[in-house]
Amino acid sequence: MHKYTQDAMTYVKNYGRPDLFVTFTCNPTWEEIQEELLDGQNPSDRHDLLARVFRQKLIKLMNIITKSHVFRPARCWMYSIEWQKRGLPHAHILIWLKDKIKSDEIDSVISAELPDRQQDPRLFQIIVKNMIHGPCGSINPGSSCMKDGKCTKRYPRQLLHDTQTGEDGYPLYRRRSSEDGGFKAKIKVKIGNLIQAIEIDNEWVVPYCPLLSRIFQAHTNVEYCNSIESIKYICKYVNKGSDQAMFGFGKDGTSIDEVEQYQLGRYISSNEAVRRILDFSIHKRHPRVVHLTAHLENGQRVYFTEDNLHERIIELPKTTLTVFFYYTRKMNLPEHCCIVMFQNIILRMHQKSFQTSCSKNGCTWLSQHQSNKRAGSCLHCASK
Incomplete structure (x- = not known):
């Protein structure tokens, strides 16, 4: 997973901060899943069906983003799939756009408000069903997101008339109150052992893209990244990997040798x-x-x-490192450049002059017009 995080930071170095952070979650009520279930089956009984449908939906989502340019032309992207404890997969997606989204354009891409039920009843039902957090807090203190009496996701959010740039990497989206033109909705929530109907407003809406929510009818959280401070956290979060746990075996009263008895285990759900x-x-x-x-x-x-x-035995295969040294000697670069500016030189060669082509016979450098666009990375190596 460290390698994928380094790849994300390579994109940051070459193309700047990512513009959008999208979380796309599988919806077990999709028609493609429900139509294939046998009598008496639940989606949790058909992990093969969930995996296949989610894969097709994710491919369609990426095609809409990268080929249909639903936001605007994408420069680069990466995603990683994770699984919830109940087994449903979700994808964390980072998107770099060629033309950066400006602060005054956020509302045209992302919404954190309930749509007008009269003008768009279908989108209203999708948002109420898939894009409402909780509710938690004083309404439902037993919610799973509550810790020390506070919501770990920071809900309910502040009601605002206009979108504001936040200090933690995410903006404060426009969430108008009912007095300011916002809308309300009634939902049913299980509080304790009872199901109660409560009224909610824009405080509980998870940010979304109306077009993507309408197409996929699933939890599709779209966030705008506007701070350099949050980039490293996001890149590590997207590639954090599977859940892990420590477990061991032993008898009571015996001495514990943690090195020998404990093993590092990874939690893998059936769907994964x-x-x-x-x-x-x-x-x-x-x-x-x-x-x-x-x-x-x-x-x-x-x-x-x-x-x-x-x-x-006669001739060792070439690698990107040996061929890089060959071309630095060929271009008569000073020795201190090869040592001090090692990574900058390789990136410059990738962007302007040369690309690498690797096969079973080794690696060679090609001129840029002979190869597809790539990004170069030099991983850190300790001297000792």
Whole structure:
């Protein structure tokens, strides 16, 4: 997962901060799922069906964002899929746009308000069903998001007439009160053992894109990223990986050797297991990030077969590192540039002059018109 985080930071270095942070969650009530269930089956009984439908929906979502330019042309993107404890998958998506969204354009892309029920009843029902947080707080203190008497997601949010730039990386979206032109809705909430009907307003709406919510009818949270301070947190959050737990075995009264008895385990739900069995991608990004191989002299990995064993013994395969050194000597770059500006040189070569092409026979550098667009990255290597 550290590698994927480094890839995200490579995008940040080349293209600046991401513009949008999207969370797309599987909806077990999708028609494609309900129509394929047998009599008496629930969606939780068909993890294979959930995995296949969610994959198709995610592909469609990315095509709408990157090819249909629903926001505007995308420069690069990456996503990572995770699973909730109950097994439903959700994708965290980071999007870099060619033209940055300005603060006065946020309301045209993202909404944090209930739509007008009279003008758009279908969107109203979708938002009320999928994009309402809780409610929690004093209304429902037993909600799972409550900790020490406060909501960990910071709901209910402040009602505002206009969108304001926040200090923590997210803006304060426009959430008008009923007196200011906002709308209200009645929903049913389970509080304790009772189901109660309560009235909510824009304080509880999760930010969304109206077009995406209308198309996918699922929880599709869209956030605007406007602070450099939040970039590293977001890049790490998107690639944080699966849940982990510590467990061990032993008898009462015996001495505990944590090194020997404890193992690091990973929680994998049934739905995640099915997706891995079907060999569906869990992480994806564009453009490709090419890492500069780091190894000692003559320390690169060698892959050989019975047919090319003699050839591999005579000549070691080329790597991006050895070919990089070859071209730096060919271009007569000063030695201190190769040491001090190692990463900057490789990125400049990727962007202006050369690209790498790797195969079973090794790596070579190609001129830019011979290769697709890529991003270069040099991972940190400790000196000792």
